[in-house]
Amino acid sequence: MTLLAIDGLTLSIGDQALVRDLSLSIAGGERLGLIGESGSGKSLTALAAIGLLPPDIRAEGSILLDGRQVIGAREEDLLPLRGAAVATVFQEPLTALDPLMKVGRQVAEPLARRYRREGKKLDRKALAREVRDLLERVSLPDIDRIVNAYPYEISGGQRQRIAIAMALACRPKLLIADEPTTALDVTTQAEILDLLSDLVRENGMALLFISHDLPVVARVAEKVAVLRRGEVVEQGPVTSVFGAPAHEYTRTLVSAAAAFDKALEPAQ
Amino acid sequence: MTVLAEQQEDSARRTRRSLTLSIGLLLVGLHLAVALLTLVWIPYDPTGMTGGRLEAPSWAHWAGTDRLGRDLFTQIMIGSRIALIVGAGAVAIAAAIGVTLGVLAAFATRYLDDALAATFDILIAFPTLLLAMLVVAATGTASLLSAILALGIAISAIVARLTRILAKRVLAMDYITAARTAGSSWPSIVFRHLLPNIWPTLSVNFALQFGLAVIAEASLSYLGLGAPPPNASWGRLLQEAQGTVYTAPFGAVAPGLALVSLVIGMNLLADGLRDIGDPTRRRSR
Ligand SMILES: Nc1ncnc2c1ncn2[C@@H]1O[C@H](COP(=O)(O)OP(=O)(O)O)[C@@H](O)[C@H]1O
Ligand SMILES: [Mg+2]
Numbered sequence: 001m002t003l004l005a006i007d008g009l010t011l012s013i014g015d016q017a018l019v020r021d022l023s024l025s026i027a028g029g030e031r032l033g034l035i036g037e038s039g040s041g042k043s044l045t046a047l048a049a050i051g052l053l054p055p056d057i058r059a060e061g062s063i064l065l066d067g068r069q070v071i072g073a074r075e076e077d078l079l080p081l082r083g084a085a086v087a088t089v090f091q092e093p094l095t096a097l098d099p100l101m102k103v104g105r106q107v108a109e110p111l112a113r114r115y116r117r118e119g120k121k122l123d124r125k126a127l128a129r130e131v132r133d134l135l136e137r138v139s140l141p142d143i144d145r146i147v148n149a150y151p152y153e154i155s156g157g158q159r160q161r162i163a164i165a166m167a168l169a170c171r172p173k174l175l176i177a178d179e180p181t182t183a184l185d186v187t188t189q190a191e192i193l194d195l196l197s198d199l200v201r202e203n204g205m206a207l208l209f210i211s212h213d214l215p216v217v218a219r220v221a222e223k224v225a226v227l228r229r230g231e232v233v234e235q236g237p238v239t240s241v242f243g244a245p246a247h248e249y250t251r252t253l254v255s256a257a258a259a260f261d262k263a264l265e266p267a268q
Numbered sequence: 269m270t271v272l273a274e275q276q277e278d279s280a281r282r283t284r285r286s287l288t289l290s291i292g293l294l295l296v297g298l299h300l301a302v303a304l305l306t307l308v309w310i311p312y313d314p315t316g317m318t319g320g321r322l323e324a325p326s327w328a329h330w331a332g333t334d335r336l337g338r339d340l341f342t343q344i345m346i347g348s349r350i351a352l353i354v355g356a357g358a359v360a361i362a363a364a365i366g367v368t369l370g371v372l373a374a375f376a377t378r379y380l381d382d383a384l385a386a387t388f389d390i391l392i393a394f395p396t397l398l399l400a401m402l403v404v405a406a407t408g409t410a411s412l413l414s415a416i417l418a419l420g421i422a423i424s425a426i427v428a429r430l431t432r433i434l435a436k437r438v439l440a441m442d443y444i445t446a447a448r449t450a451g452s453s454w455p456s457i458v459f460r461h462l463l464p465n466i467w468p469t470l471s472v473n474f475a476l477q478f479g480l481a482v483i484a485e486a487s488l489s490y491l492g493l494g495a496p497p498p499n500a501s502w503g504r505l506l507q508e509a510q511g512t513v514y515t516a517p518f519g520a521v522a523p524g525l526a527l528v529s530l531v532i533g534m535n536l537l538a539d540g541l542r543d544i545g546d547p548t549r550r551r552s553r
Contacts, residue, residue, distance in 0.1 A: 050449050055377045083451030090442040098443045100464050109460070110450045117451075163446065170450050 002064070003028050003085070003174050003206050004049060009061035011044050011053070011230075018044055018057070019230040026223075028173060031200060031207040033221030033238065035214060035253070041230040042210045046176050049208070050086055051078040066173060083113060087167040089196075091179040093159035097151040103162055104147035107131045111169040134165040138195060157188035161195070168199060174206040181216065193219055214257040218242055226250050289540025295533025299526075303349035312339035314346055314500075322516040331522035335512055340505070340519060344526050347502040350495065351482045351530055354416055358481035359474050361420025362427045367470070369424070370431025371458060374439055385432060391425035396484050404493050412495035415488050419481045430473055434466040468542070475538030479531040486527055502527045 004026040011019040019041040026032045034042050047053050049063055051070045063070040066085040070078065087110070090096045098106055108131050115122055135143050138161040151159055160180060167175055177196060181189040197220045200207045211217050217224055218238055225235035226249065234247040245251045312318040317337040318329075325332045331340035373384035391399065396419070403418035404410055438444065439462065447457060488494045489503030496504075502523040509519030 047445075052445060052448055079451060079453065082449050086449060088446055088449040090446060092442055095442045096446055098447075098461050098465065101460075109447075109452075113451055166446065166450065176449070 001028050002026070003030075003066055004208065005062070005064040006045070006049065007062040007064075009045070009048060009059065009063060011041065011048060011057055011059050013057050017230060019048075021061075022227075022230075022232050024225050024232065024235060026174065026206050026208060029204050029206055030223065031197075031209065031221045033217035033224040034208060034210045034227060035212065035217045035224060036227030037212055040227045042212075042227055043178055045227075046088070046178050046208065046210060049176065050082060050088070051075075080117075083110060083170040083172060084117060085172060086174045086176060087170040087172040088176045088178065089160070089163045089167050089180045091182050093156045093163065093183060094151075096163040097159055099151055101150075102147070103149050103151065103154070104128075104131055107134055107162065107165050107169055110166050114170055130169075134169055135162075137168065137199070138162070138165045139191075140165075157184055157192065160184065160188075160192055164192075164196065164199070168203070171203070172205065174208060175200060176208045176210070178210045179212070182211070182213070189216070196220060214242065214253050226253070285540055285542075288536050292533050292536030292538075292540050295529050296537055299348045299352060299530050299533065302345050303352050306345050306349050310342050310345060312342045314338060314342045322512060322519070324516070325518055325522075332516065332518045334505075334508060334519055335516075340522055343500060343505055344502065344523055347500065347505065347523060347526060348530070350412065350499055350501040351485070351527070353412070354419065354485040354501070355478040355481045355534070357416035358419035358423055358485075359478050361417065362423035362477060362481075363470075363474060365421065365424035366427025367431050367463075370428040371435050371462065373428070373432040374435035375454070381432075385429070388425050388429040388432070391422075392429060394422075396422045396480070397487050400484060400488055401491075401493060404488065410488075410493045410495070412499055415485050415494050418488070419484050422484075423477050423481060426477065427470075427473065431466065431470065434469055435462055438462055438465045472538045472541050475534050475541060479534035479538075482527065482531055482534070 002025050004024075006025065007023050009019060009022040010017055022041075022045060024032065024034075034045065036042050044053065044057065048059050049065060049070065051065075051073060053059060059071050061071065065081055068077070068081060070081075097103070108127055111127060111130055111134070112122060115127070131147065132143055135146060140146055140158060140161050146154060146158065146162075151162075154162075164180075180196065181192050184192060193216060196207075196209075199205075200220075207220070209217060209220050221238055223236065224238050224241050226233050226241065226247065228249045234241055234245065234250050241250060242254055245254050315338065318339050319333040319337050321333065321335055321337045323329055323333040323337075329339050329341060331344055334340055334343070369384060369388075373381050373388075376384065399422040400415070400418035403421055404414050407414040407417065444457060444461060447461060452460075485494060485501055486503030486506065489501045490507045492507065494501050494503055505523040506520055506527075509516070509523070513520050
């Protein structure tokens with residue numbers, strides 16, 4: 001079944017189009033990479049998919065999220081979709097967590113919402129236990145300390161793991177990750193990517209993975225859409241798009257990544 | 269700079285902060301204690317002729333007497349109570365109106381937000397005192413309540429503008445978008461994330477506005493637009509002392525000192541408060 005079907009999406013501000021005639025779809029359990037340079041409209045597309053566009057940006061076309069039209073929908077109709085159908089992880093681990101709330105409470109919040117959604121009893125102990133389970137699943141060390149820590153007291157990589165745990169707490173059918181590793185160092189980046197791939201697979205979630213970095217997309221996604229200046233120039237399975245790029249822009253992306261690999265080789 | 273020097277500077281800064289906070293608490297606490305005391309005990313009847321006219325300060329009359337022979341220290345003590353009521357009342361009203369409108373503007377669509385922002389700016393461009401005079405004129409009578417209401421409304425524009433800016437900054441953060449994608453409702457965003465995150469800055473501003481409200485009320489009273497005796501404020505005492513300021517300067521100096529000490533106390537408190545409520549600034553652990 002198709003979880004997210006974007007068809008002919010155009011986003012504009014005034015008479016300037018930021019995204020033009022974009023179409024893509026993600027089926028249940030499928031992992032799609034959205035790749036493109038900075039400013040190409042990746043984040044706006046993601047925000048449009050969850051109905052959280054800035055108020056001055058106009059959307060045309062169709063976005064079906066879990067079978068429901070998002071464009072033009074009222075806030076109260078979108079609310080039940082959020083969390084249940086979709087959750088997000090963002091780029092900046094520093095701003096992705098509320099600086100004034102202890103980490104444990106932040107993870108407990110979406111969890112409590114899911115309990116209510118599923119009609120489960122809100123039992124403090126069960127909630128606390130599942131918070132710890134979630135933190136364990138995202139491979140955080142020293143959980144006793146981290147549960148009671150403020151975001152500024154833990155590292156960037158740890159914060160991003162918390163953000164992932166919060167998204168997992170929702171048990172969404174689709175996880176949107178908007179450049180979740182861009183702000184991290186290379187080692188941490190690889191760890192988070194592997195964690196994300198494992199978790200998505202284990203839970204049967206679909207993934208919309210946004211990045212400007214080709215190797216990163218190739219690592220987690222099976223399908224890819226290449227975005228350039230608000231337009232999709234090419235899409236298909238990762239192997240064919242990156243293996244035999246049809247569009248000029250994709251070719252530059254691939255050769256840039258290849259050149260980078262080559263530059264690293266002598267050092268290894 | 270070496271780590272050691274940095275640490276030393278940091279601890280010096282902390283000491284300075286806590287000293288500021290202590291002096292602020294002391295001054296405000298003193299006024300609060302006096303205000304509470306007046307509820308159960310005052311040295312003299314504030315309206316009775318309890319001494320000669322325009323007596324200089326003495327053991328019997330610590331701040332001297334006014335031109336009707338009434339004890340000034342008693343009136344100044346009552347003035348503390350009035351000032352605290354005015355400050356707290358005005359700030360409470362300003363907070364209720366200002367924070368609500370500011371948050372509303374931050375959430376609103378572009379046009380409503382622009383309209384509200386412009387309204388705040390226009391209201392702020394009016395001198396607080398002038399605005400307050402208009403409100404007092406509109407309510408008809410000069411009473412303590414009308415003064416509080418007037419100042420509360422005048423200050424609410426300042427609070428609204430600050431709240432709007434702070435709220436917009438917080439609402440643009442990823443954790444807000446993440447919470448919204450995860451299904452948080454508006455009330456939950458406002459009460460769990462937004463208000464706690466703007467509170468540290470707002471509370472500092474409230475303390476400053478408290479001091480300004482006390483000054484503004486004194487000015488209103490000085491102009492004869494404040495509460496009449498026996499609930500006279502320091503501004504009223506200053507006005508009454510005006511005619512005799514050369515022959516009996518203590519009549520103006522004493523309430524003036526009371527006013528200044530409370531306002532300085534509030535400002536120091538505001539300064540010291542800056543660190544509290546923001547865990548990232550509490551670096552002592
Ligand atoms: N709130 C906004 N108002 C106006 N323009 C915006 C807004 N948000 C993004 N844009 C513009 O839309 C374009 C795409 O932005 P974005 O989706 O954030 O790019 P990406 O995520 O691919 O780096 C950029 O040119 C950006 O300047
Ligand atoms: Mg982006």
